[in-house]
Amino acid sequence: MSESKSTLAPNGLRSFTVKHAKAKDPDQEYRCTLGVQLSGGQAQYMLILATLPKDDPYATPASSRLSSIITSHPVESPDAQGHYKFYMKTYSENEGVLEYLLDAGIIERDLTASPVAQGYVTFPLVRVKIPIGEMAKVCNGCERWELCSDERRMRGCSGCKPSGKAWYCSVECQKRAWRVGYPAHKEVCGK
Ligand SMILES: [Zn+2]
Numbered sequence: 108m109s110e111s112k113s114t115l116a117p118n119g120l121r122s123f124t125v126k127h128a129k130a131k132d133p134d135q136e137y138r139c140t141l142g143v144q145l146s147g148g149q150a151q152y153m154l155i156l157a158t159l160p161k162d163d164p165y166a167t168p169a170s171s172r173l174s175s176i177i178t179s180h181p182v183e184s185p186d187a188q189g190h191y192k193f194y195m196k197t198y199s200e201n202e203g204v205l206e207y208l209l210d211a212g213i214i215e216r217d218l219t220a221s222p223v224a225q226g227y228v229t230f231p232l233v234r235v236k237i238p239i240g241e242m243a244k245v246c247n248g249c250e251r252w253e254l255c256s257d258e259r260r261m262r263g264c265s266g267c268k269p270s271g272k273a274w275y276c277s278v279e280c281q282k283r284a285w286r287v288g289y290p291a292h293k294e295v296c297g298k
């Protein structure tokens with residue numbers, strides 16, 4: 108096991124290094140941050156590249172989704188310490204990422220529940236160890252992001268509950284996400 112590579116950048120963002128089995132060069136290390144995208148209380152976690160590699164601007168895991176919506180097991184409210192748990196997708200574009208996130212001290216396995224089976228694959232339950240304020244929030248319309256505690260650009264949806272606000276970088280993104288998306292925001296806003 109390597110030592111933890113998680114650091115707090117001067118802007119307050121928690122960033123860390125992962126390798127990625129599906130990258131063009133599987134030995135390349137990517138500086139990433141963890142993002143959370145909320146839509147009417149439904150949280151999705153994303154890996155976001157903190158530093159884009161010059162030669163491969165579209166390299167994964169720029170916006171790898173760490174969870175996919177399991178309708179039977181949506182991401183619930185944070186626990187008493189303010190940390191979220193979710194069932195993490197560990198195959199396909201996320202292959203190998205769980206191990207690097209464990210190593211960097213970003214998440215830990217939660218063994219209080221069994222993995223959820225979906226077809227031939229299973230999703231292990233994980234707990235996010237870093238507080239939400241050290242993550243990025245992600246626009247619900249276009250996946251632009253900023254630090255969760257930063258109020259400069261993103262605006263929260265006024266129809267959503269404070270615990271699960273969807274964020275938007277622009278009026279255009281909010282209008283589009285209201286009608287389009289999985290789910291469209293009008294289906295989940297305020298619920
Ligand atoms: Zn946007």
Ligand SMILES: [Zn+2]
Pocket residue numbers: 147264265266267273292295296297
């Ligand atoms: Zn809303």
